[in-house]
Amino acid sequence: MSAILIIEQVLNGLQFGVMLFLMAAGLTLIFGVMGLINLAHGSLYMIGAFAAAAVAGATGSFLLALAAAMAAAAAAGALVELTVIRRLYAADHLDQVLATFALILIFSEGTRWIFGSFPLYLDVPAALSGPVTLPGGIDYPRYRLALIGAGLAVAVGLWALTQHTRIGIRIRAGENDREMIAALGVDIGRLYTLVFALGAALAGLAGALVGAIQSVQVGMGEPVLILAFVVIVIGGIGSIKGAFIGALLVGLTDTLGGIFLPEFFKLFMEPGAATQTGASLASMAIYILMGLVLIWRPTGLFGARA
């Protein structure tokens, strides 16, 4: 096991982590401000990926594809917020779960209807394809490195947005006391639609970015959604900082577990059995991490409310 392999895997873990952050940030914002659990967030991720694949196929421009992904996901998000989600803020969590589960069915089958069951492919842009040589002589895919950069940039942007802009102040105020800011003359309905569209755009962006290294297909959003849930359970619901730390923890645990656990078991087991045991355990590693965090802190690392 060489240092190069370890550094590569750490980078892979970071890349996975920052993409999870894009999903988790939207989920945790929406929960923090509106108190809503949105299962259909994975559908917005899928919509972003499909929009990007369609636009990239038609125009050949990756930047246009990204813009289309964010616009399509934000538009879909705003649309469902105005028609369905709006009625659910006062409802209990069970109703929210059911209604957003229904939205998953509608979005997934609707996409299958329009695009068919076969996966689409989104190419990595030419400027970002191929490897880049890092200090120390490590060859690493340029695109994945760009993903890490993009994820970190979005994280910084979100931080600046929530801490240093008027809209950010309103969002934070909405988390603390929605009646009060409504009384102060902020149009709370519009703020909700905006937050929902923002979260949707982030999910769409993640879908498009990841869509270039995986296939774009129906059902691609839900596994990511469930991992994003693990992230915000670990980080604490409603906390963007928690989502960031949680996302990196989950990304690194999942990636490194898959590499190191089989190696670890090889120290005292025969290779075949070690690979098997290691792989099985690695598939459960992030959930075990989640369990441990829950025993230690039931509301997550940075969570205030239960």
Next chain:
Amino acid sequence: MIPERWLTFAVLVGLLAVALGALVMDRPFTITLATRATILALAAVGLNIALGQGGLVSFGHAAFFGIGGYAMGILAHHAQTFTPLELGPLTITGTKSMPVIWLTAVVASALAALLIGLLALRTSGVYFIMITLAFGQMFFYFAISWSAYGGEDGLSIYVRNDFPGLNTLDPIQFFGLCFTLLCLVLLFAGRLMRSPFGLALNAARQAPERVETVGLDPMRLRLLAFVLSGAVTGLAGALFADLNRFVSPAMFSWQLSGELIVLVILGGVARLIGPVVGAIAFVTLEHVLGDVTEFWLIWLGVALLLVVLFARGGIVGLVARRGHG
């Protein structure tokens, strides 16, 4: 509006009549559909103990369904390949006997529910939903990576397991078996609702502080409800695996957890017969709409949205007034 007890009786008689009618008209496929509805109903009745009575929105009940399925798959696999099952120092031979398989499925899923419950019940609300969903997914990935029992491909069981005195490969006899189990579990769940435990559990859902002040521990009530709920769903999983003679990681999928909740809500939450009505409606919709369009799940989604937004109380809530079932 009719009393709930009549509806319970009518639904069960109706289900039985459909199966017997199909037998007379020689339509084995309809019997299989009725069996499928019966088994899904059983799984949903299990979920309803936690969801309806305890107010615990478990989005991970596929875990117990899958564990029940794999209990059947693993035992029958070892029996059909004549290989013993090595569990550390213990060596067990596989079995094709349904009662033994059912017992194993119930015990295994109850144990899993105990472990998940101990962790997940430390939290509530949205956390609980997400954590149960995540643990369900953990079992899904574990089953995929567990290549000894088929991994992603699952396990095929060539011959349906045995029940003393019955030919279980005959559709109507297998239906009878599942139907009897459903009736027994409904009887148990109905008794449970009215027992001191059921009443305390209901109170713990509505006013946990008050339950605590009278000296009961809401945590323990919820945990017991969750374990009972998981055990019943696990039993349904074993039957479902036997119906298809096949188990795969799909039994652990989050979609299945979601569908089980849908069955409960579609039928009517916290109503004894609600999950059964939901399961019958679901299988009927699946069959009828599935014939018309490949994309029938869109219409299920639309129907579900309408029920959530406008028809709270589900089908049973529309038809029957609340009473003692």
